Amino acid sequence: MSFVNRFGLEGKSVLVTGGSRGIGRQIALSMAESGANVAFTYARSEDAAMKVRDEIEKNGGKALAIKADAVDLERAGEVIDQVVKEFGTIDVLVNNAGITRDTLIMRMSEQQWDEVITTNLKSVFNYSKSVVRPMMRQRSGSIVNISSVIGLMGNPGQTNYAASKAGIIGFTKSLAKEIGSRNIRVNVVAPGYIVTELTHDLPQQQKEAMEKATPLGRAGTAEDVADTVIFLASEASSYITGMVLQVDGGLAI
DSSP states (O other), X not given: OOHHHHHTOTTOEEEESSOXXXXXXXXXXXXXXXXXXXXXXXXXXHHHHHXXXXXXXXXXXXXXXXXXXXXXXXXXXXXXXXXXXXXSOOOEEEEOOOOOOOOOTTTOOHHHHHHHHIIIIIHHHHHHHHHHHHHHHHTOEEEEEEOOTHHHHOOTTOHHHHHHHHHHHHHHHHHHHHHXXXXXXXXXXXEOSEESHHHHTXXXXXXXXXXXXXXXXXXXEHHHXXXXXXXXXXXXXXXXXXXXXXXXXXXTO
16 A cells, blocks of 8 residues: 555645754655645745755645745735635644744843743644634544753743643643544644754754664654654544654653
């Protein structure tokens, strides 16, 4: 059985927030490779977004790149409407948009706290709220929220980030109970140490320490995360909701 048929994403419509770089970029590309029509948002990186769109279309897929600030609720509703108008349905939402503003709490400004909570957590509310109505009309859908193992285990210098990612987990479990009767599933993927542009410039000593703390002894890849998202988006996980899947090589054991 082929990958596309096994995971049932051929012809499905997917929206990925923050899809121009890093993990979001790979999720968008992998979704398209699995047969889905893919829309994704970006905030600033227009050149990077166009490259993702072009790569998907070059390989025969349908792609829609939408400039949108994830913290704007009204804009989130407009994005959902645009995806439905373009693709006919919206079957999968991947809430991936996120930032870091790391520093010890004694040095953390109110702005650094607010930026992380708003971008990482409120954006999940914005897009989930906006997508629920069309998914309820369809009586089907899958929402996958990208959290982090930091939301499970904490990390010095990341109180804002940890709070936002832990909040996503609580949000997910509550929403899964609210809308499960309408055949809409809501799950979390919690990555550990993943090699992306954001981690590329970390000091080598810090990278080695994180790999040593990971039972599998290596960093993860964006593809590792994307594969898990595809599983949760697909009918292969049709009896899974409200769960947290850690893609962390055992880091948070």
